[in-house]
Amino acid sequence: MTVSVPGYEIVDAVGRGGFGVVYRARQLTIDREVALKVDTRVILDDRDQRRFLREVRAAGRLSGHPHVVEIYDAGVLPDHRPYLVMELCPGGSLADRRAPAAPREVAEIGQKIADALAAAHDLGVLHRDIKPANILVKRYGTVGLADFGLAALMETGRDTSVTLAALTPAYAAPEQFHLAPPTPQSDVYALCATLYTLLAGRPPRYPDDGELSVPEIIRRHDLPVEDIPDVPPEFMAVLRRGLARDPAHRYPEAAALRADLSQLTVAGFSGPRHVATTPVVTVANPRSTPPPGFPQPGPPGPRSGPPPFGQPTAPPERNRAAIWLGAALAAVLVLAGVWYFALRDTDGAQQAAGSPGGAGTTTSPAPSSTDIYGVATVTADCPAAAVPDGQAQCVRKAECWSGWVMINGEINSIRKLPCEQGHIWEVFAIAVVPGDVADPYQDVLAEHPVVKQVCSMDTLLASRFGDALRYGPERWEFEVLPPSSDDVSRDLGVYRCVGRIADITGTTGSAFRPR
Known part of the structure; x- marks a missing residue:
């Protein structure tokens, strides 16, 4: 035809x-x-x-x-x-x-x-x-x-x-x-x-x-x-x-x-060492409907049972020591800051008095946390903020992500999701890339000593709240999320620490925010 x-x-x-x-x-x-x-x-x-x-x-x-x-x-x-x-x-x-x-x-x-x-x-x-x-x-x-x-x-x-x-x-x-x-x-x-x-x-x-x-x-x-x-x-x-x-x-x-x-790990998938190889945990049979806010835990593991609902668990000893150390360092920094600003203000007053008309010098306002991290952040009740030299904070609003593909240490495919929907990962800390890291690839960041303290199991466990406390340490895993393409385009040198319950896919609600 x-x-x-x-x-x-x-x-x-x-x-x-x-x-x-x-x-x-x-x-x-x-x-x-x-x-x-x-x-x-x-x-x-x-x-x-x-x-x-x-x-x-x-x-x-x-x-x-x-x-x-x-x-x-x-x-x-x-x-x-x-x-x-x-x-x-x-x-x-x-x-x-x-x-x-x-x-x-x-x-x-x-x-x-x-x-x-x-x-x-x-x-x-x-x-x-x-x-x-x-x-x-x-x-x-x-x-x-x-x-x-x-x-x-x-x-x-x-x-x-x-x-x-x-x-x-x-x-x-x-x-x-x-x-x-x-x-x-x-x-x-x-x-x-x-x-x-x-x-x-x-x-x-x-x-x-x-x-x-x-x-x-x-x-x-x-x-x-x-x-x-x-x-x-x-x-x-x-x-x-x-x-x-x-x-x-x-x-x-x-x-x-x-x-x-x-998230699949299958035969022949070894590839470059940077490729993410977290195994998928989807099962053929559907799971029971999770309650609002967070999924119900599965059968208890071999460790001692979880605390009663709503009762917070004591932070691990290493984390408690890190918090006290961070608090002591913060106190020293506060005193040093008070001394510095007192001297600066005295010098500024003297310079203003000696200048014509007594006019002082105008300075630019300090950048906000949103300018630095790209999202609203908090330090109160934020375990990551206590890590010395970590420049870490917690996101003010819960931030959740899909699974990702990582090739050569860079994110190839990832999607930010509403936490009310099913998601894979949730952010428990966000931090500035250390100054001695020239190329913030995932494997480079994960081996850095400061990043290891910020993105650690201790920090994750101390960051939990509510129903998330019912899941024992053996149920959790964490990863370092390097700067995304959106972060790079906005000149933001930040990385994220993300966690999830290892044997549940598609959780809803928040494990780490609000507190």
Whole structure:
């Protein structure tokens, strides 16, 4: 069938699928090679044409995301077939791969596509048809998610057979076979099914060879997800949660899936020594609902039981000694400061008296803590502030973060989250990078003697309040968070000490603020 789109010259067909043909074309106005996808389905209703274009415009707002295939143009041909003009991806799709991929590569792909999905969901855009064929290899080797908008052509409320035909059965979430409206959780399911396929060479719950009928696929949704040889159990736990039959038991959003993928430690993931290798702790079975403010603790560990609710624990001996030492040093500094300012004021008065008109010299106001740290901070009831020479304080308002990927000691991917939502890490101290640290990489900071005192288990434990006191020392872990890209852009030389309960993913509320 001849295709003609004004402003584009068709070069050749580069791919064919169940619902369309992809052409290599040239955009005449700027002489650029593009991919032009023409769908075989027709949109006869004006309302549906407007809805399709509205969806594509919404997806177009994702342009610029490194892991989304850019949409340049869209429209409907005179014969009522919709088309998309997209970035040309010469590397083909992940469906072209024949051999299973290594866990490390699949986790990295999953994190990138989950990041793209999180950005789309934040804009209210669902994909609806994630599968290996819709993840393309872009010109410079990165992966990108394609076909936003086309999957919305067939939607709940139309003829059942047509709607089911619009699904890709191997990757569609179970509820979609019952015509439930698409949700972020159905996108999460499809992405996890795609990752499973890249690891196993077949979709989840599928036989090693052969196709399944739709009724058989629906029946198999009740089967457990099989382990994949040589894929670590932590990775399988992530996939099983994403592939849960009940949407309520899946990741609530793509950002949560991305956070767990970023925390994976799997075979072959050793890589550079700077790469974060904190193991993921997601389990396939859902946890009980945590109470407001903080999650309930799990079974008690081998140590003595936690104190009663609301009763603070005594700070560790080393921390108490550090606090007394810090208090003594602070007293000395206060006396020295009083002496200094008394002498300065005397000298200033003498200079003013000896100058014409008695006018003094105007000085600039001292920078505030917000100017130094980038956020409002406090020293009262802040154990980190007692560390000698630490230049550390506590954030005034609780500050929480997602998981992160750290490459060569620098943060590659991290997201600041409201503490009322599920998060991985919470800040218990913020401090100025020591003056003798030229390059504040994570491993360099973590080995510095002053940073070791600020970001320590003693400081973390002394910083807890409320329900967090119920968790014994064996449950906690901490990390040093080097300056973020936002800190660097604002010329802030600060690092953060962050902590979490090691065996709980997605805590809510605050463990360290307010006090």
